[in-house]
Amino acid sequence: MKARGLRALGVAVAIAVLWEGAKTLFAIPAWKLPHLHEIAGDFVRRTGTDQLYLWVIAQNAGVTALESLIGFALGSAVGLVLAIALSHSRVLERGLLPYVVASQTVPILAIAPMIVVWLGTTWFSKAVIAAYLTFFPVTINMLRGLRAVDADALALMHALAATRAQVLVKLRLPASLPYLFTALRLSATASVIGAIVGELPVGSRYGMGVVIINAAQYYNWRPANLWSAMLVSALIGIVFYHLVAVVERRVVSWQPAAAAA
């Protein structure tokens, strides 16, 4: 644990050295790459209404995190149900899977405003956009996991004259848990992106999407502002990813230590 902390610190220091080194060496102006202390300083500045900016951004991050979380749960559930349905019927798979794939080729930037128009600028519309990005990895991975069951493990169930439901609950689902968690790691970060994109259309008042839009508008005047927004957005995704990894280690305890994050 300690070694890991040190390693992370080492990487952070290396990035900082590279960052500042490049800035000095190539004389990169602040509007292209601000100083690290300027980005850090952005968090402790006072806003126009005399609030600590760290507090303001934390509130917005909280809104985005909540939307992502709900979208993540919603999308995972939909993805799981869809995978189970598709795995039970080749006809269904052949009929539906192309549309499932097509849904992900449409730019989320085009879909998001439409969902917001349909559902209103509520937290729910953002959660739905997050779910839209979340369900896909779950469906694809679970479909694979549910089908990748060992032939003899299946023969055993057959020899026991198990019902389809029993095969699903006692064999296919537990056997595909490692596949599920691989998907959930992907989905965890995708759900944050989805929520942020959902906050971009006009009308939203809170969330990292709003913070990013505002920061982008004033970029020339205060470039560090956009960098701090990016940093916080990334942080939400990283925290989500690690939460999934923690749950995975508990649930899939029979697996020899899943690849560390």
Added chain:
Amino acid sequence: MAAGRGGGVIARGEANVPPIIELASVRKTFASPAGTMEALADISLQVDAGEFVSIIGPSGCGKSTLLRIVGDLVEPSAGTVQVNGKSPRQARLDRDYGIVFQTPVLYEWRTVLENVRLPLEVTGRPRAERESRPPALLRLVGLESFRDHRPSQLSGGMQQRVSIARALALRPAILLMDEPFGALDEMTRERLNQELLAVASETNATVMFVTHSIPEAVFMSSRVVVMSPRPGRIERIVRVDLPPERDEKTRALPRFFELVTTVRQSLRADANPGPRDPR
């Protein structure tokens, strides 16, 4: 029970009782893009209740397919099969047989005890039985102290013992075993041979046992069915007239070596057919 520690008794088929497994003119062909492949050609075999019958033959002779036909896991292309006086399908639905595969096929997310309990869960046995039977079965195979281990924490031999315990969970009349000890070292294999004999005679199960080890087949069986390679046919059935009580001493008997030789020669007879035999 007649079974002593580490030994076992071979039951003899009884004359007036109908065979528990009966195959008549069974054929199996597999279709593949390269054409059809004949796996089994005209197999007729009767196994009496309480018998221990081994099926031996070179790789690809269809011995596993034969076992799976009895278990209704593979459909024969022609011929008739009766298991416990019923169609194989009905016998499967009635859970008349327990099966052990070459690999233990334990569900890794379940503990050892939970793996043994699986058949009792699937068949919806009463709670009392689900609680009491698995520990008793683990005692039978000598693994009661490993009940809460994960399968991956066990050696290959121990895992296969768990899988035997699981196969016995529903007290089946028939045990189908598909090279269960094939992946184990010789020492472990010989020990498990004796354990299996003890367990089989204790439970009065009829055993159909696929193997590619000649001594194993002779040591355990009342009859050894020798199969020829593709398409699989029964080359010869060797009746094992060793004393029914089998233990380490059995392996030292002159008759044991004679029978091993007989089986080996039957295998040789067709393993290298025709004038292409380089020897």
